[in-house]
Amino acid sequence: MTLVSMTGFTRAGGSFGRYNWTWEIKTVNGKGLDLRLRLPAGFDELDRPVRAVTSERLARGSCYISLSVQHEAPNQTLRINQQILDSVLEALTSIEARIDAKKPSLDGILSIKGVMEPVEESESEEVHAALIEAMMANFKEALADLERMRQSEGVALEKVVMQRVEELEALTKQAEDCPARSAEAIRSKLRQQIERILEAESSLDEDRLYQEAALLAGKADVREELDRLYAHCAAVRGLVAENRPVGRKLDFLAQEFNREANTLCSKSNDTSLTAIGLDLKATIEQLREQIQNVE
Structure with missing residues (x-):
């Protein structure tokens, strides 16, 4: 067994579905294990498992871990806002009773702001759980690479x-x-x-x-x-x-x-x-x- 250095750095990335991410881990010397973790919004559930795995693998050193995530815009569909449509039709009926005007076309009604609205496809719990699992697997690979670097320097x-x-x-x-x-x-x-x-x-x-x-x-x-x-x-x-x-x-x-x-x-x-x-x-x-x- 050779000595192990407390100094190391590694970067690892992965992808799953419409998500791409990058882990960065940096360690320097310290009296104990001082773990500092930075996660993007929406991924707080990674905090506990990342800390647990890191504490098992590293004994000492100041450890800085960050995760950056990029994702493609989700698919969108159009949906009729029934409440707004009812209000528009009610207003048209009221106007028709007061003035003699040409009836509005369907595309004209649908083009009114708010009648048609885009709706993003929601991500299922199963897909999100699989994403978190893939991210954790990739983090463990990055941590193993960091250990190899620390051992090499050791x-x-x-x-x-x-x-x-x-x-x-x-x-x-x-x-x-x-x-x-x-x-x-x-x-x-x-x-x-x-x-x-x-x-x-x-x-x-x-x-x-x-x-x-x-x-x-x-x-x-x-x-x-x-x-x-x-x-x-x-x-x-x-x-x-x-x-x-x-x-x-x-x-x-x-x-x-x-x-x-x-x-x-x-x-x-x-x-x-x-x-x-x-x-x-x-x-x-x-x-x-x-x-x-x-x-």
């Missing part, structure tokens, strides 16, 4: 993440082998610091001197930080191998990496070890930037 993302982990392991090994960590280097550093303490307080007793030396020696020891850095690298490798979204855990590990690098820098008793600590922090930041895109 492959490249995993390579970068593992490269950063290897760099962190190499830097940790450099810190472990740093000459400033040798017993002689620490002893020499302690001797210099103790001499400064004695110069400042000539009356310092042996017990106090021993305590100061112990504190200095403890501060110079970064073995625990190095062990944790190695452990965090192993943890990243283990998470990458898991068959489930691991972005949140990787993000937590990035914070732990940074904590150990900060402590190593603060304990450093030599500029060379500090330089390695700073390189560690820079590489951890690069790792964190990549991890933020992992589902």
